Structures are given as C-alpha cells and as structure tokens.
Amino acid sequence: MRLDSDSSTPDDVAKRAAQLRLEINRANRLYYVENAPELDDAEWDARMQELLAIEAAHPELQSPDSPTQRVGSPPAAGFDEVVHPVPMLSLGNVFDEDGFRAWYKRVLDYLELEKAPMVCELKIDGLALAITYRDGVMERAATRGDGERGEDVTANVRTIRSVPLTLDGPAGEIPPVVELRGEVFLPNSRFAALNAEREEAGLPAYVNPRNSASGSLRQLDSSETAKRPLDMFFYALGYVEGGEEPSSHWDTLQSMQRWGCRINDWTRKAETIEGVMAAIANAGEIRDSLDYGIDGVVIKIDSLSLQRRLGFVGRDPRWAIAYKFPAEQAETTLKAIHINVGRTGALTPWAELEPVIVGGVTVGRATLHNKDEIARKDFREGDRVVIQRAGDVIPQVVEVSPKNNRGADSKPYQFPDTCPSCGTETVQSEGEAVTRCVNATCPAQFERLLEHFASRGAMDIEGLGERVAQDLPRLGFVSNIADIYRLHERKAELLELDKMGETRVDNLLSAIEASRFQPLYRLLYALGLPGIGSESAEWLSRRFSSLSRLLEVTEEELLAIDGIGPVVASTLINYFGIEQNRNLIDNLIELGINPIDDTPEPSADHPANGATFVVTGRLESMSRSEAQNRIKTLGGKATGTVTKKTSYLVAGAEAGSKLEKARRLGIPVIDEAEFIAFMDDGVVPEVSAPDDH
Numbered sequence: 171m172r173l174d175s176d177s178s179t180p181d182d183v184a185k186r187a188a189q190l191r192l193e194i195n196r197a198n199r200l201y202y203v204e205n206a207p208e209l210d211d212a213e214w215d216a217r218m219q220e221l222l223a224i225e226a227a228h229p230e231l232q233s234p235d236s237p238t239q240r241v242g243s244p245p246a247a248g249f250d251e252v253v254h255p256v257p258m259l260s261l262g263n264v265f266d267e268d269g270f271r272a273w274y275k276r277v278l279d280y281l282e283l284e285k286a287p288m289v290c291e292l293k294i295d296g297l298a299l300a301i302t303y304r305d306g307v308m309e310r311a312a313t314r315g316d317g318e319r320g321e322d323v324t325a326n327v328r329t330i331r332s333v334p335l336t337l338d339g340p341a342g343e344i345p346p347v348v349e350l351r352g353e354v355f356l357p358n359s360r361f362a363a364l365n366a367e368r369e370e371a372g373l374p375a376y377v378n379p380r381n382s383a384s385g386s387l388r389q390l391d392s393s394e395t396a397k398r399p400l401d402m403f404f405y406a407l408g409y410v411e412g413g414e415e416p417s418s419h420w421d422t423l424q425s426m427q428r429w430g431c432r433i434n435d436w437t438r439k440a441e442t443i444e445g446v447m448a449a450i451a452n453a454g455e456i457r458d459s460l461d462y463g464i465d466g467v468v469i470k471i472d473s474l475s476l477q478r479r480l481g482f483v484g485r486d487p488r489w490a491i492a493y494k495f496p497a498e499q500a501e502t503t504l505k506a507i508h509i510n511v512g513r514t515g516a517l518t519p520w521a522e523l524e525p526v527i528v529g530g531v532t533v534g535r536a537t538l539h540n541k542d543e544i545a546r547k548d549f550r551e552g553d554r555v556v557i558q559r560a561g562d563v564i565p566q567v568v569e570v571s572p573k574n575n576r577g578a579d580s581k582p583y584q585f586p587d588t589c590p591s592c593g594t595e596t597v598q599s600e601g602e603a604v605t606r607c608v609n610a611t612c613p614a615q616f617e618r619l620l621e622h623f624a625s626r627g628a629m630d631i632e633g634l635g636e637r638v639a640q641d642l643p644r645l646g647f648v649s650n651i652a653d654i655y656r657l658h659e660r661k662a663e664l665l666e667l668d669k670m671g672e673t674r675v676d677n678l679l680s681a682i683e684a685s686r687f688q689p690l691y692r693l694l695y696a697l698g699l700p701g702i703g704s705e706s707a708e709w710l711s712r713r714f715s716s717l718s719r720l721l722e723v724t725e726e727e728l729l730a731i732d733g734i735g736p737v738v739a740s741t742l743i744n745y746f747g748i749e750q751n752r753n754l755i756d757n758l759i760e761l762g763i764n765p766i767d768d769t770p771e772p773s774a775d776h777p778a779n780g781a782t783f784v785v786t787g788r789l790e791s792m793s794r795s796e797a798q799n800r801i802k803t804l805g806g807k808a809t810g811t812v813t814k815k816t817s818y819l820v821a822g823a824e825a826g827s828k829l830e831k832a833r834r835l836g837i838p839v840i841d842e843a844e845f846i847a848f849m850d851d852g853v854v855p856e857v858s859a860p861d862d863h
C-alpha cells in the first residue's frame with residue numbers, strides 16, 4: 171500500500187505511518203545493530219521520504235520515537251543538567267599481567283572464593299552515555315559529566331542510528347523504566363573526512379576520534395549531530411525499576427541485544443587468568459583492523475550478586491578493571507626544554523618536540539618529569555628521542571634514541587637554580603625528586619592556582635582558562651582568589667582590553683557569578699588545600715560543613731577522618747595557621763562565597779559510629795573485608811589488632827589468638843548474628859561483664 175491520493179482516510183494514513191516506522195526501524199536495526207542490511211539505500215530513502223511527507227501533512231501523527239526524529243531538531247539553548255540516579259563510575263587500571271593477577275587475587279580474597287568467572291569487553295575509546303527508556307521508549311540520554319551530573323543530550327542521541335528509539339522484546343521482558351549505558355564513538359574511517367570538512371570550513375580540527383565524538387554529541391544544534399556518523403556500543407544496565415534483573419553481566423548483554431541495542435560482538439567469557447590473558451592478546455592483534463579506537467580490555471566479574479558484594483572503592487568498582495594496552499612509541503627531535511612552575515611551586519621540565527603522530531594523536535610536547543630524570547637520561551636540546559603515550563596519560567620522553575647523533579656543540583642540559591617566574595632560588599629537599607619555588611607570592615604559582623580554581627572539576631568557571639588566568643593577574647585585576655568575585659566592579663576596565671569582547675566579558679562574569687553556588691567540596695578542592703584532592707575534599711566538606719568551621723579544625727579532628735594521615739593533617743593545620751590563607755577564607759565568606767554542606771552524615775546516630783572493631787575468624791554470610799567495609803560506612807573503625815581501645819571483637823568460626831587476647835583484655839566479644847543485628851538494625855549487643863582471667 172502506498173498513499174498518494176487524497177482519498178485515503180485518516181485511519182489509513184495512521185496505519186501507513188505505523189507500517190513505515192516499523193519497516194524503517196527494522197531496517198535500521200538490521201543495518202546498524204546486526205550488520206545484515208535488508209533494504210538498500212534507495213529503498214530506505216523512499217520510505218523515509220514518504221514518512222516525512224505524512225508527518226508533515228498530519229502533525230498529529232508526529233511522535234518523538236519516530237525514526238524521522240533522527241534528523242535532529244532546532245538549536246537548544248544549552249544542555250540541561252542531569253543528576254544520574256546511579257553515579258557513572260570510572261575504572262581502575264592495570265598495565266600488565268602481574269597487575270591483573272593482583273586485581274583478581276584481591277577480588278577472590280575479598281569474596282573468599284576460589285574462582286569468579288569473568289566477562290572481557292573491548293575498552294572503547296569514546297564517551298560514556300546513559301539512556302533511559304520508559305515503557306520501552308527513549309526518554310532521556312545523558313553524558314557522564316563528572317559521574318554525578320551530566321548533560322541532557324537527548325535530542326542529539328536520537329540522531330544516532332544504532333541507538334534504538336524504542337526497545338523491542340518479548341512482552342513483559344522490558345522493565346517499565348530502564349537505563350542503558352554504553353560508549354558513543356565516531357568510526358575511525360569517518361574521522362579523517364570530518365576533519366577535512368572542518369578545516370575547509372575554517373574550524374579547528376579534532377585531535378582524535380574521541381574528541382570528535384564528544385564534540386559531535388555536544389552540538390547545540392542536533393541537526394549538526396545528525397550529520398556526524400556517530401555510533402554506540404552498549405555495555406551495562408544503569409538502573410532498573412520493576413522487571414526482573416538478569417543474574418549475570420553476560421545475560422544483561424544478551425537482553426540488551428534482544429531489545430535492539432548494539433553489543434560489541436568481540437565480547438567473551440573467561441573463567442581463568444589464562445583465559446583473560448588470551449583474550450587480551452587477541453584484542454591487541456585485531457586492534458588495528460577495527461574501525462574504532464580501543465585502549466584496552468575491560469574485565470568484569472560476571473555474577474551480578476558477586477558484583478554487589480564487591481561494591482566500590484572511591485569511584486572505581488572492585489568488580490571490574492581496565493587492562494590498558496602498552497604505550498605507543500615514536501621517535502622525534504627534542505627541540506627545547508622548558509620549565510613549568512606548578513600551583514604548589516613544583517618546577518616541572520617539559521619537552522618541546524618536533525610534532526609527531528603517536529597512537530593517532532599529534533604530539534608536540536611531553537613531560538620530562540624532573541631534574542634528576544633529565545640528568546639520569548642525559549636529555550639534551552637537539553637530541554633524537556623516543557616518546558610514548560598510553561591512553562589519556564600525558565606523553566612522556568622515554569629515552570634518547572639509540573640512533574641519536576650529537577653535534578660538537580651539544581651540551582648537557584643545565585636545570586635552572588632560580589624560579590623562571592619570580593627568580594627566587596629553588597629548593598630540592600633531601601630525598602625529594604621535585605625542585606620547588608618556595609616563594610608564596612610567586613606569580614606563576616598564583617596563575618596556576620587561579621586556573622585550577624576555575625577548572626571543570628573545581629569551581630567550573632568557563633572562560634577562565636590558562637590564558638585568562640595569566641592575563642588577569644598580570645594586568646592587575648586579580649591578586650588573590652577572592653578578587654575574582656569583585657571583578658564585576660571593574661567591568662568597564664575589562665571591556666577596554668582589546669582581547670576581551672563584550673560577550674566574552676559578560677560570559678566570564680556570569681560564569682563567575684554562577685560559581686558562587688558550587689557546593690563546599692568543590693570550593694575546598696578548588697582552593698588547592700595542600701594534600702587535598704577531590705575525594706578528600708568531600709570528606710572535609712561532610713565532616714565540617716562550612717568554611718568557618720574549617721578555620722577552627724584541630725589536628726585530632728582531622729586525624730579522626732579515615733583516609734587523612736598525619737602528614738596531610740599537619741600541612742592542613744599549617745595552611746590554616748597562615749594569616750594570608752585565613753584572610754582569604756574570611757574574604758570569601760564576606761563576599762558570600764560560603765556554601766554549607768548539609769548532607770546528613772549517613773551514620774551519625776548509628777551506635778557503631780565511633781566504635782572500634784576487630785573482625786576475626788570465618789564469617790558465614792560475608793567475608794571479613796565486607797564486614798570491615800560495613801563498619802566503615804557506618805562511621806566505625808575496623809582495625810587488625812586487639813588493644814584496650816577495641817570496642818568489640820567480632821568472632822567468626824575458628825577464631826584464634828585475637829579471641830584469646832580480647833578475653834584477656836576484657837573486650838566485648840560478639841558473634842556474627844549479633845554483629846549483623848548491630849549493623850543492620852543498630853541493635854547494640856548485650857555484652858556480659860568480662861571474665862577476669
């Protein structure tokens with residue numbers, strides 16, 4: 171049936187539209203997911219044109235899940251933020267067989283098992299996406315962002331043909347709400363062509379397929395995205411509401427495939443370390459024949475119940491690991507050695523190189539690590555050198571090429587003994603590899619701090635990148651961090667700078683304004699407190715809730731935080747003792763940059779909070795490591811030795827000397843059932859008066 175006469179009834183039109191959608195969706199699936207095309211291009215086009223015509227004539231028949239929607243819609247004003255219902259995590263890395271064996275041993279020890287079957291997948295070098303389907307229809311697609319929050323890129327994802335707009339499947343199999351995750355990428359074969367077009371249009375070329383995928387997905391105009399041949403492999407369920415959950419990762423992949431999602435067909439099971447190593451070797455062999463970049467193999471424990479038991483450390487799951495391929499190497503000329511002064515005063519030498527392609531990316535600079543490394547490897551300006559790059563890692567200079575020929579004028583490199591920024595004499599402490607500028611008012615250090623403060627993981631101030639972070643202090647606009655929140659008072663002067671147009675100034679000022687509302691943990695990380703990374707900033711934020719409370723923190727309080735050791739505690743105390751730093755924080759508070767962390771401490775009123783436990787012997791329902799983890803998440807301490815300070819000894823079967831010692835010291839001893847009631851329901855065990863023998 172074809173509809174071209176005006177005599178057709180509305181019912182016929184609706185039926186025809188439905189049929190066309192079915193046919194196009196089926197053809198897309200066969201083409202993009204199953205690699206077995208059924209319609210040729212002309213046949214496909216004819217159906218698409220007909221459907222477009224029907225939808226244009228009958229707007230009531232338009233629907234967001236129609237394949238016509240893949241052509242994109244008009245520009246969006248920006249992307250809405252999406253809070254991921256289940257955070258999107260990263261993966262720990264290993265780089266060789268020993269590293270992998272150590273990971274697998276940790277897994278088995280944790281579970282107290284002899285073996286745990288695994289699934290191996292290619293690690294696709296693209297970007298992670300989470301797509302939610304409600305009643306089988308695509309509702310929302312979000313980028314990973316920082317793992318907690320991403321961007322709503324639904325309109326763009328609709329244009330990716332291997333992503334189903336509706337899920338197929340036997341009745342009742344698809345959960346009412348399901349979030350599917352995977353990796354979006356741009357095929358290598360299309361990358362070169364895309365770059366050629368960009369250069370012609372006067373746009374900067376993308377450095378690698380991964381950046382081009384990210385750039386394409388984040389186009390504000392989805393009809394632009396529609397022109398890019400993006401593709402996607404699915405590899406996980408994010409969260410599921412209702413419906414039955416599969417029992418293994420392997421089954422999850424099979425279900426997703428049945429629903430119409432593209433799964434990478436290299437994926438394989440492995441029962442043993444040898445099986446995994448064979449899979450990795452195979453992936454290395456086929457790597458160059460693939461039309462997409464991979465940077466390793468991801469190994470996942472197959473059983474989902476074991477995955478749940480294993481849980482997470484920080485942002486990485488314990489149940490999966492990425493085995494990264496060895497670094498790719500190339501030879502080039504070391505044109506010059508430069509010194510960069512970092513935020514904490516560290517002088518880091520870097521190499522300016524004759525640009526060379528390594529692993530698909532053009533590299534023009536690489537790190538030289540430190541003074542001793544240059545001396546040890548005798549790198550000199552003008553040398554031929556071997557450089558390498560592994561995954562995302564900054565390129566490095568490995569060694570002087572064996573083929574290097576030095577001219578008569580070649581001289582060993584002289585590392586500067588004064589700071590290239592402020593001229594202060596540098597210091598290299600005994601036993602430390604780093605050479606430092608210890609001048610607290612060194613301009614280069616401040617520029618780096620400003621850049622770090624504004625960076626994406628910190629206060630996320632767009633427009634305050636490397637250049638602006640240099641210019642603002644050099645032109646006298648900013649001399650400490652708090653000054654950026656006074657910049658709006660000097661808008662007229664900023665506008666006089668010929669580099670900054672009105673739009674850029676406005677954008678910068680509004681990005682600064684928006685950053686006032688960043689949560690406390692971001693502010694703490696942004697301030698560059700010594701020894702404080704993004705994770706420890708979260709601990710400080712949770713525990714102390716405000717800047718003013720942090721100004722009063724004591725060393726004991728810091729040491730009581732799991733993960734903060736004596737070195738970090740004392741440098742932090744020093745930091746808060748310095749008048750300039752206290753003034754800065756006071757200034758920020760006065761300017762209204764004073765976020766309060768009111769997340770309730772999860773376990774504040776749990777009776778295990780603050781108690782010290784020792785777990786010994788064999789437990790029936792969980793391993794010792796799991797027991798220790800539960801204690802820690804409730805705010806308790808889990809240690810290995812029984813002392814007078816131990817609050818409880820948890821004794822499993824065949825408990826030995828620790829049990830004896832606890833009895834001797836009169837420490838309360840509880841069994842597994844009491845422990846579980848204590849952890850789950852907060853039932854404080856009744857402990858009998860200690861025996862006195």
Ligand code: IVH
Binds near residue numbers: 291487
């Ligand atoms: S699993 C918690 N599987 O690698 C598990 N990730 O380094 C996290 N990636 O953000 C994801 N291929 O973007 C998984 N087969 C694969 C993957 C994969 C690529 C990416 C993903 C993730 C990153 C972590």
